[in-house]
Structures are given as C-alpha cells and as structure tokens.
Amino acid sequence: MNPKLVTALEDIDRWRRESDADADREHNEISEEQERLHREIEERQASLEALASRKSEVEAQKASLPGEQLQRRREATLKNLAGDRGLVAARGSLFGDQVKARERRVQDLIDKPQYNKLVKEYEEFQDVEMGLDALPKTYKQAILAHHGTVKKELAPVFDAMAADIEPVDAQGIGVAVVGSIDSPDGGPAEALAIIVPTPFETCSKWSERAEDLAALIAYRVVGCVGRMLQQVGAADAPLQYAEYENALAIQVWLGDSDVTGNIERVLDDLIDEVNGKAAEFEAGRLRLQMVWVEPEVVAPDDDADGGEG
C-alpha cells in the first residue's frame, strides 16, 4: 500500500500533465484564432486598400466629368455646326432652283408679244435716262410720261418678279444658331458670340458671291442681333465678324455697355419671330433655333487661328 503522499504527489503530477495539456490545447486554439484573425485583418486591410484605391479612381473620374462633358459638348457643337452648314448649303441649292423657276416664269411672261415690245422700250430707257437732263424740258417730260405708261403696263412683270418664291419640295429642316455669353465670375455679360451655320464668305466675300439663302440667313441673324442689342440697352456695342470652323461668327463686345435685359430670352424670341416671318425661310422650309452653350464650348483652341473679320 502506497503511502498517501505518493498518491498525492502522483495526483499532482497528473494534474500538472493534464493542466499542461489543457494549457497547450487552449494556447494552440488561441494561436489559431489569432492567425485566423490576422489573416482576416490582412484580407480586410487589402479590401480597404482596394476600396480606397477605387474611391480615388471614382473621385478622379468624377472630377474629370465637367471637362469630359465640355469636350463632348464641344465635339457635338462642332460636328452639328458642320452638319447644319451642309444642310443650309443643300437647302440653298433647292431654294436657288425655286428662284430660277420664278425667273423662268417672268421670262415666259416677257416673251409674250404683249410685253415683249414694252420690255424693249423699258430697257432702252435705261440708256436714255442718263442723258435726259441734256434734252429740252418738253422732250424730257414727254419721255418720262411715256416711260411711266410703259412701266404701268409692265406691272404684271414687276409683280411676277416680286412674287413669293415657291416653297421647296422637301421636308422642313431646323438648324442651330449657337450662342454663348461670357460673364466673367458670374458678373455682367462681357462678350457675346453667335455662330451662324453659313459660310464666312457671306461676310468676307459678299461682293463676289450671289445673295443666296446662306447670305439671307446671315442678314436675318445680324438683324436680330442688332435688334436685340437695341432692346437690352446696348445698341452701340461694337460687332466684329470672324471665321469660326468655316462658319460665320458674330462677336459682340458688351464690356462697355450697360446691359439691362436678358440677352438669351430676347434673342430667342427674335429668332422665333423671324422663323414665322421671313419669306425665304418659308420658301426654304427652314427654321433657325438658338442653342446656348458655355463660352468654353466655342472658345477656339489655343493653337487655333483667332483672326477677325
């Protein structure tokens, strides 16, 4: 029989072994849990870093949106300006055909016997007119009286020549007139640019080219700009004409004017009024519409030619 101490010491040894085993097991478990948590933290950290990186990308992308939008608006504006110039040119050709058709009708009329002789007399008078002052007064009066009679009898010819142009046989089209107001720092308008989808030559080579539909459109827009300036209290604002992407640009300096009205609204209304009034727009089945953009959209590239007309 073992003494009780031996049994007690053996119990202690067993306790120790069991406790060691328990401690080792729990230690291992904790270590494993720690490793798992570390791995998880690393994974989360990696996720955080990936998210932070993506966030920066999204922020940068968002920051670039205004510039991208501007670039897209600029591209769209230039592309459509070129397209509208083409539309105006094509419609101008149809309009020209209608003008010629009117001339043929007048020619047919003056070829008729009852007008033929009168037309010859009327033509001859153009040569005689300059020398009238050298003739005795009674001769002069008689010639003028006869000319008056001839002119009166030719009234149907004058009327035919003044008749409205027949509308073109084509669908109606709308073309954009691009407008842009520069108001630095949100202050008063300093400059206005109006881009008309007609060739700049309507301005620069007006005396060499026919007064075609493009020229008439340009006159209408210039007339509207003049009237708008009058209405907003900037009647004397200086205008310049320049070439912009092969189109006509009307540049108005407003920096020395005290603008008292809403430029956009007034010009929109005046263009609308012209759409409903201009005979050549009716005949050409054409309408203009103001489209307003930011100055940066129409600002010339840094390396572009900014020559003025």
Add this chain to the structure above:
Amino acid sequence: MSTLDLFEKIRVSQIASSLDLHPFEVARLLGQVGGLPRTLAFDEGDIDRVRELAGVETWWGSNAPKIEDDVSGRALVRTAAQMLLDRDVVGEQTTRADNLFRGLDPADQFVVRRAVNHLIREEVIKSIPTSQGLHLQVDEDQVGVLRGIADGSKIPSSLEELWS
C-alpha cells in the same frame, strides 16, 4: 445686267454697294429700327432711308473745301481737318469715320486713314463705337490743334512724317 434684273427689287447687297457699306451694317441698322421686312427686297426710297439711318455722307464731292498745298498728302489731310471743323464734329457731335474717306480714290483714302489713325493715337480725335459703326469726335480742347492742321499754321511734325 440682265433684262430680268430690271424688274427685280433692290437687294440688301445692292443697298450696301450703293452706300459703300457692308450688307451686315445694313442688316444691323434695319434690325434696330423694327427688324428686317418679310421679304428682303427693297425700293429706291429704302436706300435713302438706310443712308440716313447709317449717317452716310459724301464729303469729298464738289463741295469739299479747296485747300492749296504743294504736298498732295498734306493737302488731303488739311482738307479733312477743315471738313471736320466745317461740320462742327466737336463735343457731342460725331460722324461716321468713313465719311472722311468716302469719295476718295484708294490711294488718297490710305493717306487720310493713316492721318486719322495718327490723330486718334495722339488723342486729337476720339473714336467711338456706335451701332452705325465707328464714329469720330473732336474734343473741344483739341479744336485748336485741328485748326492748326487745317490752315497749315501748326502741323505736328509727327503728322508731317506721314507724307515726307
């Protein structure tokens, strides 16, 4: 001119040509006084109307003052100065800048233009933008300078360089 042209009304470009203006000036002026008409075809009377609206005058006609000078360029500029004085383009009174050139041949126009530009730089003449285009005006205190040029008694040496 074809026969048909005899029966056609006057176009904007024809008004412009007859008044030595640009068609866009005509369009702007007509726009300002109520807008362009439905049909852009006009009568003889409209030319006079636009002439008045534009302030177009022909100064270099038979009524231009006769100023004798050995140097033709100087004679032109002295005459131009005299015409500004005769028409009292002083103070609030202004005139179209091109009234000073209209009617001259291109070479003479060049001389007068250079002189006017010089006088603008020297602040003898002021240029003022208007709906009719560029206008000229002489300040009251510069009338004496202009008179000295017109009568030839005191032509600034810088101006003499233009034709020497």
